[in-house]
Amino acid sequence: MKKLHDYKIFRRGFAIVSTFVVSFAWAQGLDKSALDQCTAPKISVDDRLAACSSIIDAKNESDHSLAAAYCNRGFAFTEKRELDRAMADLDQAIRIDAKFACAYSNRGRVWAFKGNLDRAIADYNTAIRFDPKFSIAFNNRGDAFLARNNLDRAIGDFTTAIKLDQMNTSALGNRGYSYFRKGDLDRAAADFTAQIKLAPDDLLAFINRGNVYRAKQQLERAESDYAEVIRIAPTDARGWRNRALIKLLKDNFDGAIADYDKALNYDAKDAISWNNRGIAKREKGDRNGAVADFRKALEINPALSSARNSLRELGAQP
Numbered sequence: 603m604k605k606l607h608d609y610k611i612f613r614r615g616f617a618i619v620s621t622f623v624v625s626f627a628w629a630q631g632l633d634k635s636a637l638d639q640c641t642a643p644k645i646s647v648d649d650r651l652a653a654c655s656s657i658i659d660a661k662n663e664s665d666h667s668l669a670a671a672y673c674n675r676g677f678a679f680t681e682k683r684e685l686d687r688a689m690a691d692l693d694q695a696i697r698i699d700a701k702f703a704c705a706y707s708n709r710g711r712v713w714a715f716k717g718n719l720d721r722a723i724a725d726y727n728t729a730i731r732f733d734p735k736f737s738i739a740f741n742n743r744g745d746a747f748l749a750r751n752n753l754d755r756a757i758g759d760f761t762t763a764i765k766l767d768q769m770n771t772s773a774l775g776n777r778g779y780s781y782f783r784k785g786d787l788d789r790a791a792a793d794f795t796a797q798i799k800l801a802p803d804d805l806l807a808f809i810n811r812g813n814v815y816r817a818k819q820q821l822e823r824a825e826s827d828y829a830e831v832i833r834i835a836p837t838d839a840r841g842w843r844n845r846a847l848i849k850l851l852k853d854n855f856d857g858a859i860a861d862y863d864k865a866l867n868y869d870a871k872d873a874i875s876w877n878n879r880g881i882a883k884r885e886k887g888d889r890n891g892a893v894a895d896f897r898k899a900l901e902i903n904p905a906l907s908s909a910r911n912s913l914r915e916l917g918a919q920p
Contacts (some may be wrong), residue, residue, distance in 0.1 A: 651678045669699035704735035737767035839869035858882040873903035893918045
């Protein structure tokens with residue numbers, strides 16, 4: 603009997619950028635390249651920090667533009683998980699411009715990272731009050747409701763975020779995850795499909811849709827999505843180990859072992875991959891190989907009872 607461990611769907615929210623830097627006017631005497639870099643989310647975080655700091659240190663910006671520089675630097679500190687420094691910058695942005703919706707939304711993220719969802723939601727509420735069309739603030743508040751397992755309110759906020767910005771792929775992914783949590787697999791798959799259409803190289807969207815298809819027992823479609831993950835990121839273990847699981851479920855033991863070999867090459871600390879490769883080896887009659895893999899799984903995760911039980915069934919000591 604195959605007692606398999608699978609891989610969970612990925613929540614989209616704080617795993618990626620869930621709010622954006624804000625632009626502002628160019629002041630005379632300030633290097634315009636600093637403004638460009640302070641507002642460019644695709645450059646390195648350190649470069650963005652340096653650019654925003656140069657604007658702040660110059661002290662020749664208007665109040666709103668200076669608030670924007672603090673907001674953007676606070677966002678960069680949040681990406682680096684320097685949460686206290688991020689909070690200080692965002693507090694300063696709000697002191698300068700008390701109606702600056704983006705600063706409240708970014709500060710809400712910091713509160714959420716700190717585990718204070720009440721204050722996070724309060725900041726998102728304020729951001730939405732000052733800017734009722736702020737799609738990202740709705741997405742972020744939905745993520746906070748999702749963290750509280752309030753799925754209906756989360757879906758409501760994600761839906762509003764999507765209506766306000768049909769290109770908001772984060773909200774689509776988050777709503778898909780929420781539907782998955784509710785057991786509404788068809789709607790989850792639809793949202794991940796819409797997300798993929800907008801972002802065809804989005805790694806997590808393919809993983810998540812593949813997981814939905816796996817839950818629906820549509821194994822061929824799941825395998826196809828995991829193959830896309832491998833195409834997009836061939837050195838990311840998640841594509842290999844998810845596709846390996848599908849092959850294992852289909853009793854393709856050689857294929858499963860080959861994919862788990864790849865997965866473990868890129869992530870040797872994943873106990874589930876060792877466990878599941880052990881299952882494939884056991885099903886092929888490779889007792890010694892199975893025992894070695896189950897023992898390795900237990901070495902990494904001593905609480906993995908399935909590996910311990912498998913060793914016992916094989917008459918081997920952990």
